[in-house]
Amino acid sequence: xxxxxxxxxxxxxxxxxxxxxxxxxxxxxxxxxxxxxxxxxxxxxxxxxxxxxxxxxxxxxxxxxxxxxxxxxxxxxxxxxxxxxxxxxxxxxxxxxxxxxxxxxxxxxxxxxxxxxxxxxxxxxxxxxxxxxxxxxxxxxxxxxxxxxxxxxxxxxxxxxxxxxxxxxxxxxxxxxxxxxxxxxxxxxxxxxxxxxxxxxxxxxxxxxxxxxxxxxxxxxxxxxxxxxxxxxxxxxxxx
Amino acid sequence: xxxxxxxxxxxxxxxxxxxxxxxxxxxxxxxxxxxxxxxxxxxxxxxxxxxxxxxxxxxxxxxxxxxxxxxxxxxxxxxxxxxxxxxxxxxxxxxxxxxxxxxxxxxxxxxxxxxxxxxxxxxxxxxxxxxxxxxxxxxxxxxxxxxxxxxxxxxxxxxxxxxxxxxxxxxxxxxxxxxxxxxxxxxxxxxxxxxxxxxxxxxxxxxxxxxxxxxxxxxxxxxxxxxxxxxxxxxxxxxxxxxxxxxxxxxxxxxxxxxxxxxxxxxxxxxxxxxxxxxxxxxxxxxxxxxxxxxxxxxxxxxxxxxxxxxxxxxxxxxxxxxxxxxxxxxxxxxxxxxxxxxxxxxxxxxxxxxxxxxxxxxx
Numbered sequence: 001x002x003x004x005x006x007x008x009x010x011x012x013x014x015x016x017x018x019x020x021x022x023x024x025x026x027x028x029x030x031x032x033x034x035x036x037x038x039x040x041x042x043x044x045x046x047x048x049x050x051x052x053x054x055x056x057x058x059x060x061x062x063x064x065x066x067x068x069x070x071x072x073x074x075x076x077x078x079x080x081x082x083x084x085x086x087x088x089x090x091x092x093x094x095x096x097x098x099x100x101x102x103x104x105x106x107x108x109x110x111x112x113x114x115x116x117x118x119x120x121x122x123x124x125x126x127x128x129x130x131x132x133x134x135x136x137x138x139x140x141x142x143x144x145x146x147x148x149x150x151x152x153x154x155x156x157x158x159x160x161x162x163x164x165x166x167x168x169x170x171x172x173x174x175x176x177x178x179x180x181x182x183x184x185x186x187x188x189x190x191x192x193x194x195x196x197x198x199x200x201x202x203x204x205x206x207x208x209x210x211x212x213x214x215x216x217x218x219x220x221x222x223x224x225x226x227x228x229x230x231x232x233x234x235x236x237x238x239x240x
Numbered sequence: 241x242x243x244x245x246x247x248x249x250x251x252x253x254x255x256x257x258x259x260x261x262x263x264x265x266x267x268x269x270x271x272x273x274x275x276x277x278x279x280x281x282x283x284x285x286x287x288x289x290x291x292x293x294x295x296x297x298x299x300x301x302x303x304x305x306x307x308x309x310x311x312x313x314x315x316x317x318x319x320x321x322x323x324x325x326x327x328x329x330x331x332x333x334x335x336x337x338x339x340x341x342x343x344x345x346x347x348x349x350x351x352x353x354x355x356x357x358x359x360x361x362x363x364x365x366x367x368x369x370x371x372x373x374x375x376x377x378x379x380x381x382x383x384x385x386x387x388x389x390x391x392x393x394x395x396x397x398x399x400x401x402x403x404x405x406x407x408x409x410x411x412x413x414x415x416x417x418x419x420x421x422x423x424x425x426x427x428x429x430x431x432x433x434x435x436x437x438x439x440x441x442x443x444x445x446x447x448x449x450x451x452x453x454x455x456x457x458x459x460x461x462x463x464x465x466x467x468x469x470x471x472x473x474x475x476x477x478x479x480x481x482x483x484x485x486x487x488x489x490x491x492x493x494x495x496x497x498x499x500x501x502x503x504x505x506x507x508x509x510x511x512x513x514x515x516x517x518x519x520x521x522x523x524x525x526x527x528x529x530x531x532x533x534x535x536x537x538x539x540x541x542x543x544x545x546x547x548x549x550x551x552x553x554x555x556x557x558x559x560x561x562x563x564x565x566x567x568x569x570x571x572x573x574x575x576x577x578x579x580x581x582x583x584x585x586x587x588x589x590x591x592x593x594x595x596x597x598x599x600x601x602x603x604x
Binding site (some may be wrong): 044046050051052064130131133134135143144145146147148149150153154155156169171172173174175177 | 487488489492493505506507531532536537538539540541542543545546547550551553554587601602603604
């Protein structure tokens with residue numbers, strides 16, 4: 001009798017904690033805006049002369065975009081994710097079937113900063129009529145380095161472990177970089193042109209939210225999420 | 241008194257001291273200490289306080305040499321002479337294990353590891369690798385490369401190569417000539433730094449080339465091409481190989497440039513004219529399939545899909561078969577003479593190239 005009790009309580013525990021979860025309904029939303037304080041150093045103009053095919057794709061030479069700052073200091077390309085809290089700690093989530101796209105267009109990676117879930121497909125596409133090599137340099141996941149010599153080539157890749165952030169480079173074009181945050185749950189976002197982010201359907205509770213910017217660094221904040229409620233958490237990063 | 245002290249504390253054990261050349265070491269002989277009878281050890285005041293075993297005795301001795309008699313009963317000239325080394329508990333344990341292993345016991349032949357001929361060859365190679373400290377610069381068997389820590393990322397193009405996969409890639413004949421005179425074989429032609437000449441004997445080089453081949457489970461010294469003086473692949477495969485070579489823009493990295501320009505580029509690979517002399521034919525194929533499988537972290541990407549269901553980028557060439565296409569490029573490279581490079585203008589140099597080339601980009 002006792003044995004039955006134990007096994008049924010284990011089964012219940014598995015149902016609650018061990019099973020893969022999908023994004024829960026009835027959670028709250030975390031939104032916010034990230035502002036850059038101070039004047040960032042100037043961006044560098046990219047001379048694509050080393051590859052005529054790249055240069056031909058641009059009327060005016062593009063620049064680096066380490067700091068993409070909009071009106072009132074709105075900072076784009078900041079990765080925002082739930083670092084810890086009751087809705088994510090010790091829980092596993094199914095990766096969504098949708099793919100995240102990493103394009104190589106105009107001899108630049110697009111997007112520059114984005115996020116993906118562990119186990120979710122990252123589709124990497126070469127949109128350019130030139131050779132690119134996609135060289136991922138993770139520290140926690142496996143390194144890979146794949147050439148895409150023909151326009152339109154694509155391949156999918158899944159990351160098996162969380163990692164903030166995985167750097168991508170192209171050895172053929174030393175100005176090409178991308179950064180991808182790999183998170184074990186669906187609660188993350190990257191700031192838009194307006195410097196804003198939205199993380200939806202977070203189960204109620206107290207969370208630690210972290211933001212990452214390539215040059216301005218990281219910051220954390222404690223946020224409280226209520227069922228059906230909306231929490232605003234803004235951040236200010238200093239230009240370095 | 242000074243003379244007595246020098247004699248007693250054995251200063252001459254470490255320092256050269258004229259007049260003390262014939263003095264014996266002051267410490268106990270340890271050669272067979274592991275089998276010394278425990279009853280002959282003097283536990284002194286610690287009798288009953290520590291485990292009555294050789295193993296416990298050594299650990300206590302290196303922990304606090306004079307703890308056995310507390311220097312209370314004996315006169316100063318009778319105190320133990322061993323210094324206090326302040327070893328950590330972990331170090332004391334390791335020392336004790338080594339000393340306990342020093343015994344007069346002989347292991348019977350059937351208890352010993354009997355190396356096969358190939359294992360002997362590998363051990364002989366390992367011995368040279370260790371003796372000459374190859375691992376100071378190179379990573380060999382996943383270990384080494386200490387010099388890399390002294391170079392920053394901007395000098396990545398200058399890094400001594402990781403030797404993983406040498407047996408798969410390199411012909412023993414080429415390796416023989418390279419090891420004899422490294423400066424005559426600059427396949428990474430942009431480097432000023434190069435491997436020193438070690439004045440290897442033929443025997444040493446044969447040991448090393450055999451060692452590398454065996455590590456990678458390759459036949460030694462020759463493989464399929466051995467009897468051919470000139471490699472003569474099917475013409476149509478060579479033509480197709482050249483076509484793929486062009487489509488895949490291999491020259492983006494492998495076009496030979498002035499060395500100073502090459503040294504600054506992020507995308508520079510060896511002069512492929514050396515392939516026919518340097519690489520094993522099957523090694524070229526395996527390398528093209530996925531270079532990182534042979535040498536982890538290498539800058540050359542896998543240009544064909546590495547996943548089983550990957551989409552071949554040239555469906556109309558050789559039935560879209562990845563293996564056939566790789567064989568075509570292999571055949572082409574095995575007779576490559578670089579004449580195709582004349583058809584391509586040199587890439588323009590970046591105006592402010594990344595310092596040192598390759599490692600760190602100013603655009604990051």
